Amino acid sequence: MAIPDSELILNKDGSIYHLNLLPDHISDTIITVGDPDRVPSVSQHFDSIETVIQKREFVTHVGYYRGKRLTVISTGMGTDNIDILLNELDALVNVDFVTREARPLEERINLRIIRVGTSGSLQVDIPVGSHLVTEHAVGLDSLMQFYPLVETGLEVEVSREIQQSLQLDYRPYCVRGSDLLREQLGAGMVAGNTLTCPGFYGPQGRVLRLDLRLPTLVQQFQQFRHQSAEGEFRLTNFEMETAGYYALGRMLGHEVVSLNAIVANRATGEFATNSEAVINDLIAKTLDRV
Ligand code: R1P
Ligand code: URA
The missing domain is CATH 3.40.50.1580 (Nucleoside phosphorylase domain)
Structure with a gap:
């Protein structure tokens, strides 16, 4: 038609x-x-x-x-x-x-789509300057309210527990990206689970002048753990796009991976003094492997 x-x-x-x-x-x-x-x-x-x-x-x-x-x-x-x-x-x-x-x-x-972006770490052991490849992405945004995404048992469990621990009104969505591209492009990088937020400030727990509805959001995400047969699942970093890529990539049949240059650390309060170098190194690494 x-x-x-x-x-x-x-x-x-x-x-x-x-x-x-x-x-x-x-x-x-x-x-x-x-x-x-x-x-x-x-x-x-x-x-x-x-x-x-x-x-x-x-x-x-x-x-x-x-x-x-x-x-x-x-x-x-x-x-x-x-x-x-x-x-x-x-x-x-x-x-x-x-x-x-x-x-x-x-x-x-089938396209191969590779996001090369910046991101903020949630964990002390993932310092600024790290390169992180996203295994699962958890979407706190509303995009998947409008598409019938099919999630695995683990994806539903993880996102339900995040919803409960933060007492959110909605269940976030959780999607694993392309294993093939992660292996090809992410070798030697930290493998992590990325939170995709519908904003940079409140949705990532940043306070400038506005109070937050969820003042302990960063700590709750830092401490979140899900145990399953596949091992321990923890959340590693914040950004604003990856879950949308992984969900629509799955639905449309494209291979998608998200590579993150860690420029901020929300556990230590640091921002990379060399953020341009961190992202440029990631770009060079990506091109070398593509
Ligand atoms: C916020 O500063 C932006 O940086 C991150 C976030 O996802 C958001 O888009 O990614 P990029 O560096 O790819 O833009
Ligand atoms: N991009 C984000 O969305 N958050 C950060 O903390 C850094 C980059």
């Missing part, structure tokens, strides 16, 4: 609405960063750049790195942008823009 003009919105040049990209523009491996200014920090390593496109916070460079075609896109902040990013990237490869029909199952293309 053809997808209506109001749902699959194409610009006059045939590109997709927000990303401003045509199907031919992107490669099947995509590196994503939050900050638009970080896109050149990735593409400066490319042998050549063939495409530069921008709309709003979505800046895209496509080029070659050691002979491999790569795309780097900035997303801005928050899982609401990840909803746009994942749906539009998927449409670029899995919807025919002429007939407006989704490709049949046997023709579906």
